[in-house]
Amino acid sequence: MIISLDKLAEVTKSTIKGDGSLQLTGVASLENAIEGEISFVSNPKYKTLLNTTIASAVILSPSLAEDYAGNALINDDPYLTFAKVVREFHAVEKQSASIHPSAVIADTAEIGKLVTIGANSVIGEGVVLGDNVHIYPNVSIYSDTKIGANSIIHSGAVIGADGFGFAPQKDKSWYKILQVGNVVIGEDVEIGASTTIDRAALGSTIIGNGVKIDNQIQIGHNVKIGDHSIFAAGTLIAGSTTIGKYCQVAGAVAIAGHLTIVDNVIITGKSMVIKSISKAGVYSSGIAADENKKWRRNAIRFSQLDDMAKTIKKLETKLKQFEEK
Amino acid sequence: MIISLDKLAEVTKSTIKGDGSLQLTGVASLENAIEGEISFVSNPKYKTLLNTTIASAVILSPSLAEDYAGNALINDDPYLTFAKVVREFHAVEKQSASIHPSAVIADTAEIGKLVTIGANSVIGEGVVLGDNVHIYPNVSIYSDTKIGANSIIHSGAVIGADGFGFAPQKDKSWYKILQVGNVVIGEDVEIGASTTIDRAALGSTIIGNGVKIDNQIQIGHNVKIGDHSIFAAGTLIAGSTTIGKYCQVAGAVAIAGHLTIVDNVIITGKSMVIKSISKAGVYSSGIAADENKKWRRNAIRFSQLDDMAKTIKKLETKLKQFEEK
Amino acid sequence: MIISLDKLAEVTKSTIKGDGSLQLTGVASLENAIEGEISFVSNPKYKTLLNTTIASAVILSPSLAEDYAGNALINDDPYLTFAKVVREFHAVEKQSASIHPSAVIADTAEIGKLVTIGANSVIGEGVVLGDNVHIYPNVSIYSDTKIGANSIIHSGAVIGADGFGFAPQKDKSWYKILQVGNVVIGEDVEIGASTTIDRAALGSTIIGNGVKIDNQIQIGHNVKIGDHSIFAAGTLIAGSTTIGKYCQVAGAVAIAGHLTIVDNVIITGKSMVIKSISKAGVYSSGIAADENKKWRRNAIRFSQLDDMAKTIKKLETKLKQFEEK
Numbered sequence: 001m002i003i004s005l006d007k008l009a010e011v012t013k014s015t016i017k018g019d020g021s022l023q024l025t026g027v028a029s030l031e032n033a034i035e036g037e038i039s040f041v042s043n044p045k046y047k048t049l050l051n052t053t054i055a056s057a058v059i060l061s062p063s064l065a066e067d068y069a070g071n072a073l074i075n076d077d078p079y080l081t082f083a084k085v086v087r088e089f090h091a092v093e094k095q096s097a098s099i100h101p102s103a104v105i106a107d108t109a110e111i112g113k114l115v116t117i118g119a120n121s122v123i124g125e126g127v128v129l130g131d132n133v134h135i136y137p138n139v140s141i142y143s144d145t146k147i148g149a150n151s152i153i154h155s156g157a158v159i160g161a162d163g164f165g166f167a168p169q170k171d172k173s174w175y176k177i178l179q180v181g182n183v184v185i186g187e188d189v190e191i192g193a194s195t196t197i198d199r200a201a202l203g204s205t206i207i208g209n210g211v212k213i214d215n216q217i218q219i220g221h222n223v224k225i226g227d228h229s230i231f232a233a234g235t236l237i238a239g240s241t242t243i244g245k246y247c248q249v250a251g252a253v254a255i256a257g258h259l260t261i262v263d264n265v266i267i268t269g270k271s272m273v274i275k276s277i278s279k280a281g282v283y284s285s286g287i288a289a290d291e292n293k294k295w296r297r298n299a300i301r302f303s304q305l306d307d308m309a310k311t312i313k314k315l316e317t318k319l320k321q322f323e324e325k
Numbered sequence: 326m327i328i329s330l331d332k333l334a335e336v337t338k339s340t341i342k343g344d345g346s347l348q349l350t351g352v353a354s355l356e357n358a359i360e361g362e363i364s365f366v367s368n369p370k371y372k373t374l375l376n377t378t379i380a381s382a383v384i385l386s387p388s389l390a391e392d393y394a395g396n397a398l399i400n401d402d403p404y405l406t407f408a409k410v411v412r413e414f415h416a417v418e419k420q421s422a423s424i425h426p427s428a429v430i431a432d433t434a435e436i437g438k439l440v441t442i443g444a445n446s447v448i449g450e451g452v453v454l455g456d457n458v459h460i461y462p463n464v465s466i467y468s469d470t471k472i473g474a475n476s477i478i479h480s481g482a483v484i485g486a487d488g489f490g491f492a493p494q495k496d497k498s499w500y501k502i503l504q505v506g507n508v509v510i511g512e513d514v515e516i517g518a519s520t521t522i523d524r525a526a527l528g529s530t531i532i533g534n535g536v537k538i539d540n541q542i543q544i545g546h547n548v549k550i551g552d553h554s555i556f557a558a559g560t561l562i563a564g565s566t567t568i569g570k571y572c573q574v575a576g577a578v579a580i581a582g583h584l585t586i587v588d589n590v591i592i593t594g595k596s597m598v599i600k601s602i603s604k605a606g607v608y609s610s611g612i613a614a615d616e617n618k619k620w621r622r623n624a625i626r627f628s629q630l631d632d633m634a635k636t637i638k639k640l641e642t643k644l645k646q647f648e649e650k
Numbered sequence: 651m652i653i654s655l656d657k658l659a660e661v662t663k664s665t666i667k668g669d670g671s672l673q674l675t676g677v678a679s680l681e682n683a684i685e686g687e688i689s690f691v692s693n694p695k696y697k698t699l700l701n702t703t704i705a706s707a708v709i710l711s712p713s714l715a716e717d718y719a720g721n722a723l724i725n726d727d728p729y730l731t732f733a734k735v736v737r738e739f740h741a742v743e744k745q746s747a748s749i750h751p752s753a754v755i756a757d758t759a760e761i762g763k764l765v766t767i768g769a770n771s772v773i774g775e776g777v778v779l780g781d782n783v784h785i786y787p788n789v790s791i792y793s794d795t796k797i798g799a800n801s802i803i804h805s806g807a808v809i810g811a812d813g814f815g816f817a818p819q820k821d822k823s824w825y826k827i828l829q830v831g832n833v834v835i836g837e838d839v840e841i842g843a844s845t846t847i848d849r850a851a852l853g854s855t856i857i858g859n860g861v862k863i864d865n866q867i868q869i870g871h872n873v874k875i876g877d878h879s880i881f882a883a884g885t886l887i888a889g890s891t892t893i894g895k896y897c898q899v900a901g902a903v904a905i906a907g908h909l910t911i912v913d914n915v916i917i918t919g920k921s922m923v924i925k926s927i928s929k930a931g932v933y934s935s936g937i938a939a940d941e942n943k944k945w946r947r948n949a950i951r952f953s954q955l956d957d958m959a960k961t962i963k964k965l966e967t968k969l970k971q972f973e974e975k
Contacts, residue, residue: 083828220558500734521806
């Protein structure tokens with residue numbers, strides 16, 4: 001696969017600095033690129049690597065390109081341009097759609113055009129898969145799940161298992177609430193490896209269009225997620241919570257049940273969200289790791305925090321009395 | 326499936342307000358119910374929805390029923406009643422027990438009566454499955470695991486993989502401790518999707534009767550869990566910890582190893598448990614997410630907490646000296 | 651399987667106290683051992699169990715052996731000795747290598763000698779498995795993954811799924827960055843159940859030799875992990891982070907992306923690591939669970955911490971002014 005710099009500029013709507021006829025053989029990071037390859041700088045903090053890279057061309061913003069003497073593909077959005085260049089070099093490698101003979105597909109499932117289903121995946125009764133859906137191997141799709149066109153489901157994902165619903169009984173045992181709803185996933189959704197999305201108790205658990213969900217994520221029953229929201233690995237969303245559009249939730253976040261989070265909310269890593277969020281913005285919790293000895297001293301103080309606050313209050317009052325004398 | 330309100334009252338031991346001959350077609354939430362369906366209010370904070378619902382009947386507590394003019398099924402426990410009503414409408418849909426031909430079952434496994442094993446599940450040597458056990462697709466049960474009657478295991482679950490045991494060697498490499506125990510699961514247990522329960526190093530990892538375990542949970546080797554305890558998604562229990570009966574552990578909790586937690590302990594979401602708990606009650610840790618700017622200021626102060634406490638102490642001493650003068 | 655105490659001493663390079671001709675039938679914990687079995691004390695806090703055990707012999711450190719009247723296998727490292735004794739009794743039970751007929755292996759995969767592949771595991775195009783690799787059932791290995799000799803991969807693990815990489819577009823939708831790298835795993839690595847290791851965007855995600863990874867762990871694209879580091883369950887490592895050799899990371903830890911952590915770092919459970927660590931040592935964060943009422947009072951104070959610190963500062967200034975008068 002050889003692509004000229006001119007061709008990449010045309011495809012990505014970029015301008016060129018240097019030799020447009022340059023023949024490129026692939027894309028790689030600044031450190032790993034060999035001669036003939038194109039690389040990129042999307043984060044200015046890595047720009048010093050431009051001094052040492054032997055990449056034959058680099059994707060750069062206009063300002064970084066000014067100071068760079070080599071061949072460059074110049075675009076206001078170098079990261080998106082890089083993503084498109086990767087696709088130019090690699091998209092042709094995509095295998096044509098196919099359903100592996102070891103996949104188990106219920107008779108009543110409806111499978112769209114050009115769907116790929118990997119080995120040993122299991123597609124339940126009444127499942128609907130839109131056109132061009134790609135299911136990797138060892139995926140489990142429970143009955144009545146609907147997945148929109150162009151969506152991708154990675155290995156180990158389980159879509160539509162029972163939500164976690166039990167009513168306590170007088171003898172303190174738990175009575176299972178049959179989970180008779182389903183999961184409805186929009187178009188262009190990606191769901192990571194070992195992620196689980198539970199079916200609704202009643203009605204539907206809903207994942208909007210263009211939502212991107214990383215690995216090891218748990219989405220409880222009756223959760224609703226707006227279009228184009230994105231979730232990093234290990235995040236948990238408890239039942240019946242509604243999340244808006246264009247939200248960005250980092251990894252290891254836990255979001256309690258029955259909350260409402262509006263559009264355009266960003267939640268940083270390992271946060272604990274236990275109240276609804278009614279205003280767009282960035283939200284955080286969590287304490288960064290520190291040297292163990294220092295942490296021990298501070299963590300013990302946390303358990304005395306209310307006492308500390310009361311002591312401060314008393315000191316303030318006393319000092320005021322002194323001042324008044 | 327049409328069921329009269331009279332019939333539902335009989336099955337759930339409830340009383341009726343309104344028309345007992347009403348023919349009901351299904352159960353749905355207050356917002357989604359259409360005419361002909363029955364709904365419920367289990368949490369009084371949702372009672373305002375009673376003004377707008379078009380459900381033909383509602384399951385209510387006696388006090389809520391007083392103010393409601395429509396048809397009602399009245400019970401002291403509306404949530405449990407709802408659970409039973411769902412089962413009236415849907416339990417008949419349960420498919421009869423069957424073992425999918427693609428499941429792989431070791432010759433030495435003992436399979437009870439009316440057991441269901443889903444496609445591509447793998448049942449190891451010496452496994453014992455009690456009567457009416459339901460194993461969903463793509464489950465992995467390692468050798469010698471025992472699962473009691475009526476238990477349910479969801480897709481992606483892995484029961485009986487090796488516990489995480491390694492002895493450090495002088496060259497700082499790790500020597501694997503063969504995990505030669507097993508997992509023993511009681512009756513009426515439910516285990517969620519992608520949950521992992523490790524086999525004991527020696528002896529057994531034990532899950533009591535009626536225990537309910539959500540998705541993405543990790544239970545380490547030699548853990549023992551008492552009857553009817555319940556665990557929400559993403560919780561981790563490290564090796565050799567013993568948890569009592571009737572405990573309720575919320576999601577994203579991490580419980581350290583070699584601890585003992587008594588009966589009737591409730592642990593709230595995202596808590597970190599690093600000491601044994603010897604008294605029933607509610608336990609918590611974690612800080613709720615806040616606006617990022619505010620959080621940053623407070624989180625920095627956390628790392629100064631011990632210094633703050635010492636300064637307060639000094640100020641107290643000084644003020645005392647002033648007072649004494 | 652019967653082994654004499656003399657034989658165990660020879661194999662584990664230990665000395666004997668008592669009757670070396672003793673015939674032992676197995677290994678068990680101090681509480682569960684029956685007559686004829688050997689047990690061990692690796693943690694002195696369990697030494698009181700020596701008074702009640704009916705084990706016929708015990709593996710002990712020299713100092714503990716002094717006070718013990720029964721038969722003992724004495725070694726400076728009782729835990730490693732125990733691990734070796736377990737292997738004496740149980741290693742013979744290991745089944746010979748075999749590839750289950752239901753495993754799906756791409757034509758272009760290279761499988762080493764004495765490799766075991768469990769039922770319904772799926773091995774992608776261009777995968778290379780070294781000699782004596784053991785893949786348990788229902789594992790998914792994506793294309794081009796390389797796994798070194800003697801490594802063990804447990805059920806539900808997914809190796810080589812796409813890293814989580816998306817470029818934002820002007821319409822706020824996400825453009826998928828094709829993940830065209832792979833995963834390279836060293837020799838003697840163990841990977842737990844339902845653990846996920848993502849393929850690199852470009853280049854390789856690298857797991858060093860002798861690394862031990864527990865269950866439910868997520869390792870992002872382009873992460874690099876040094877030899878003999880060990881990770882407990884539920885830990886998440888975000889993309890492009892580099893971790894040194896001989897590190898020990900406890901469970902439920904979240905490590906942010908693009909960090910560098912040097913060799914010999916220990917991170918305690920549930921920590922949040924958001925800065926690089928340049929010095930070997932022990933690092934921690936997190937607050938231990940407390941009684942809910944006490945926690946509520948302290949957690950509210952956390953949100954006032956910056957204000958508290960400022961008040962303390964003011965009080966200090968005022969007191970100084972008093973003193974100067």
